[in-house]
Amino acid sequence: MSTVVEARGLGKRYGDRWALAQCTLSIPAGRVVGLVGPNGAGKSTLLNLAVGLLAPTAGTVEVLGRRPGTDRAHLAKVGFVAQDAPLYATLTVAEHLKLGARLNPGWDVGYAERRVDRLGLDRGLRAGRLSGGQRAQLALTLAVGKRPDLLVLDEPAASLDPLARHEFLQDLTEAVADREMSVVLSSHVVADLARTCDYLIVLSTARVQAAGPVAALLAEHAPLSLEDLVLTYLSRGRHDDAEAAR
Numbered sequence: 094m095s096t097v098v099e100a101r102g103l104g105k106r107y108g109d110r111w112a113l114a115q116c117t118l119s120i121p122a123g124r125v126v127g128l129v130g131p132n133g134a135g136k137s138t139l140l141n142l143a144v145g146l147l148a149p150t151a152g153t154v155e156v157l158g159r160r161p162g163t164d165r166a167h168l169a170k171v172g173f174v175a176q177d178a179p180l181y182a183t184l185t186v187a188e189h190l191k192l193g194a195r196l197n198p199g200w201d202v203g204y205a206e207r208r209v210d211r212l213g214l215d216r217g218l219r220a221g222r223l224s225g226g227q228r229a230q231l232a233l234t235l236a237v238g239k240r241p242d243l244l245v246l247d248e249p250a251a252s253l254d255p256l257a258r259h260e261f262l263q264d265l266t267e268a269v270a271d272r273e274m275s276v277v278l279s280s281h282v283v284a285d286l287a288r289t290c291d292y293l294i295v296l297s298t299a300r301v302q303a304a305g306p307v308a309a310l311l312a313e314h315a316p317l318s319l320e321d322l323v324l325t326y327l328s329r330g331r332h333d334d335a336e337a338a339r
């Protein structure tokens with residue numbers, strides 16, 4: 094499989110407002126893809142369309158060669174952690190791990206157990222009693238533990254402390270190298286993206302402003318740093334939008 098996400102003219106409209114418009118993208122396999130854009134740019138919308146939680150208003154999206162969420166076998170190949178790290182509040186950490194093992198044919202017991210130990214999560218504690226950062230860590234453990242071909246993360250590090258965030262991004266890089274997993278993650282923190290991602294998508298005002306390998310984008314715009322490059326694309330998106338509104 095050479096591409097993991099293939100979007101053609103993809104769009105999602107709420108009322109008369111497009112949350113995502115005319116999105117045409119081809120995301121290659123084996124990459125860690127950073128999705129960046131300001132608040133309300135359409136990042137969660139794109140990720141939710143890709144995992145089949147939203148239906149498109151326009152265009153199409155294929156993930157791992159199929160329409161998203163078509164059957165259980167396909168669902169097992171895609172790991173997803175939404176922005177609010179959804180868990181079952183009344184289930185304990187241990188029960189979440191058991192559930193992960195029961196629901197996912199490729200469940201990696203060793204990885205999940207080791208990660209929970211390293212994080213010092215109390216297996217007997219109910220998820221509703223965990224802190225926001227601990228909940229995010231458990232949700233991430235469950236998503237990586239199912240050994241998906243594609244891992245989709247919506248602002249995974251937002252609630253993590255700096256050390257936890259550094260370790261999580263390190264983990265992710267190692268997991269990608271070990272398992273030939275592809276990752277798409279959204280973030281507002283360009284420094285995190287620069288450390289972790291080798292492919293970048295910039296979204297602004299519902300539209301893709303840029304997409305491509307980080308190395309190629311940097312070479313094309315030398316001597317800009319990744320942060321300056323992202324800022325340039327974002328302000329260009331805002332400028333185009335202001336022009337269109339005139």
Ligand SMILES: Nc1ncnc2c1ncn2[C@@H]1O[C@H](COP(=O)(O)OP(=O)(O)OP(=O)(O)O)[C@@H](O)[C@H]1O
Nearest residue numbers: 107111112113130131132133134135136137138139
């Ligand atoms: N269920 C909904 N009903 C109406 N509008 C929505 C809905 N979900 C999202 N939107 C709108 O779609 C646009 C894109 O939202 P989205 O959540 O995809 O942005 P985002 O880039 O993920 O933002 P953030 O960085 O703040 O999480 C926003 O203008 C938002 O208000």
